[in-house]
Amino acid sequence: MNLADGLRISSWRYPDKVCAVFEDKRVTYKELNTRANQLAHAVLQKGFKRQEKISIIMYNNIEFLEIYHGLARANVISVPINFRLVPSEMEYVINNSDSVGLFVGVELFGNINPDHLPNVKKENIIVIGPRDQTPAGFMHYEDFIAGKPGYEPTDVDHKEEDIFYFGYTSGTTGFPKGAMNSIRGTQDIVKNVFVRTANRPDIDMSQRVMLAVIPICHSNSVWSTLITFWVGGTNIIFPSGKFDPEKILSLIQDEKVTTSSMVPTMITRILELPDEVKSKYKLDSLTSLGSSSAPLLTRTKEEAIKFFKKARFSEGYGSTETGALTTLRYRDQTRKVRSIGQPNPGIEIKLVDEEGNPITQPHKPGVLWAKARSAFVGYYKDPEKTRQAIDGEWVTAGDVAFFDEEGYYYLSDRKHDMIICGGENVYPAEIEETISKLPQISEVAVFGIPHPEWGEEIKALVIIMEGQHICEQEILDYCKMNLAGYKRPRSVEIVEDFPRTATGKVLKRILREPYWKGQERNI
Numbered sequence: 001m002n003l004a005d006g007l008r009i010s011s012w013r014y015p016d017k018v019c020a021v022f023e024d025k026r027v028t029y030k031e032l033n034t035r036a037n038q039l040a041h042a043v044l045q046k047g048f049k050r051q052e053k054i055s056i057i058m059y060n061n062i063e064f065l066e067i068y069h070g071l072a073r074a075n076v077i078s079v080p081i082n083f084r085l086v087p088s089e090m091e092y093v094i095n096n097s098d099s100v101g102l103f104v105g106v107e108l109f110g111n112i113n114p115d116h117l118p119n120v121k122k123e124n125i126i127v128i129g130p131r132d133q134t135p136a137g138f139m140h141y142e143d144f145i146a147g148k149p150g151y152e153p154t155d156v157d158h159k160e161e162d163i164f165y166f167g168y169t170s171g172t173t174g175f176p177k178g179a180m181n182s183i184r185g186t187q188d189i190v191k192n193v194f195v196r197t198a199n200r201p202d203i204d205m206s207q208r209v210m211l212a213v214i215p216i217c218h219s220n221s222v223w224s225t226l227i228t229f230w231v232g233g234t235n236i237i238f239p240s241g242k243f244d245p246e247k248i249l250s251l252i253q254d255e256k257v258t259t260s261s262m263v264p265t266m267i268t269r270i271l272e273l274p275d276e277v278k279s280k281y282k283l284d285s286l287t288s289l290g291s292s293s294a295p296l297l298t299r300t301k302e303e304a305i306k307f308f309k310k311a312r313f314s315e316g317y318g319s320t321e322t323g324a325l326t327t328l329r330y331r332d333q334t335r336k337v338r339s340i341g342q343p344n345p346g347i348e349i350k351l352v353d354e355e356g357n358p359i360t361q362p363h364k365p366g367v368l369w370a371k372a373r374s375a376f377v378g379y380y381k382d383p384e385k386t387r388q389a390i391d392g393e394w395v396t397a398g399d400v401a402f403f404d405e406e407g408y409y410y411l412s413d414r415k416h417d418m419i420i421c422g423g424e425n426v427y428p429a430e431i432e433e434t435i436s437k438l439p440q441i442s443e444v445a446v447f448g449i450p451h452p453e454w455g456e457e458i459k460a461l462v463i464i465m466e467g468q469h470i471c472e473q474e475i476l477d478y479c480k481m482n483l484a485g486y487k488r489p490r491s492v493e494i495v496e497d498f499p500r501t502a503t504g505k506v507l508k509r510i511l512r513e514p515y516w517k518g519q520e521r522n523i
Contacts, residue, residue: 002075006190
């Protein structure tokens with residue numbers, strides 16, 4: 001079995017059903033399955049071997065889905081690369097992963113220098129996009145798959161412990177690390193959805209219309225688009241680039257979208273649209289909406305539940321390393337504010353203190369570890385970081401959490417974001433949550449900067465909502481009334497935007513860099 005089996009099975013059941021939509025392009029299950037097979041044959045005929053790596057640098061499009069499935073059928077490892085990385089980071093990932101091939105969108109071709117990729121032969125660089133824009137001397141994607149058989153290769157050996165893809169982390173703490181995700185682990189994420197929706201008379205998964213907003217190079221969209229193909233639904237692919245919140249509402253209405261997963265920044269941008277814009281669209285088809293990849297601020301959650309009133313709103317927690325671990329169900333959203341929910345079926349979670357002891361009492365923070373079949377098997381060529389993240393059957397992404405008396409979990413922060421101020425551990429998430437309650441604030445990022453006496457002091461960067469006004473001193477005064485002294489920012493700066501990953505996570509590493517430059521330490 002391989003992860004492309006869902007597409008094949010659905011192509012038997014629903015050959016003429018539209019399975020993917022991108023802008024004006026619509027493809028059926030039969031068409032996409034055939035093209036994925038052609039790609040698999042092209043890869044094998046080119047001489048790529050079992051479990052070799054091929055990198056992918058593309059904006060969202062349907063070909064991205066073909067490539068994932070075609071490589072899975074050839075048992076070649078996909079290495080999707082965040083298109084927002086700078087050229088040196090892209091080249092680092094290609095070389096670090098030992099990729100021997102590259103699929104690259106023509107718009108991003110200029111970001112890579114083939115001379116810097118010693119393992120990738122020129123003839124193994126395949127360009128996707130308008131044929132007349134293909135750089136001279138490089139092969140176009142359509143030429144690569146043209147004339148290849150439309151049936152699935154039969155002589156490929158698959159094992160469930162084989163690697164499906166490398167999920168390179170977003171690089172919030174340095175160069176990205178290649179988390180190796182197995183076929184078995186990713187299959188378990190898909191299976192978990194079937195377990196959670198079994199015997200639900202109100203849910204017909206074959207009618208699923210998934211709006212894939214998060215870039216397909218990210219694990220969230222890898223999982224969600226796979227699930228859609230396994231159940232025979234339709235993936236609506238949102239274009240990459242500048243995020244257009246009104247286009248989201250338009251697609252939900254026009255394509256009768258039933259479900260989507262977004263990061264908090266996207267939800268915030270939708271809610272900030274003028275009321276006269278939001279009221280133009282009918283969103284009754286949307287029956288579920290998930291928020292993931294970053295914590296959702298309380299005010300944003302409350303407004304989202306009111307606006308998407310027909311949708312079951314949920315929050316999930318997981319990572320490329322762990323898979324999807326917890327879910328806060330719709331029924332608990334207002335009862336368990338700020339919670340990431342309870343473990344998904346088959347998942348075990350434990351918290352561990354700084355001495356390595358399990359935490360058994362509520363409200364005491366510790367590093368979150370999980371036992372899950374969906375977990376990664378290690379960081380590629382990085383045994384030291386693998387040892388830090390894997391302990392027997394248990395894995396961690398380094399996040400700090402606590403649980404309440406009912407067994408609901410809450411993220412305190414990412415361990416590496418913790419600020420140590422005068423010997424006190426300070427978690428930025430708490431400060432960000434407080435500042436975000438000011439009605440003028442759109443987003444906030446809190447981090448530590450060097451201080452000669454305290455070690456670190458707290459700094460806050462804020463983005464102001466369009467049409468609103470507030471000054472730095474007013475924010476500081478508000479913090480003085482609402483935060484303990486050691487948790488208060490000592491400086492606030494108003495900015496236009498934050499550096500982000502492809503999924504909208506704020507890159508605090510980049511925010512910190514100017515302040516820590518030249519220091520003997522980074523924390």
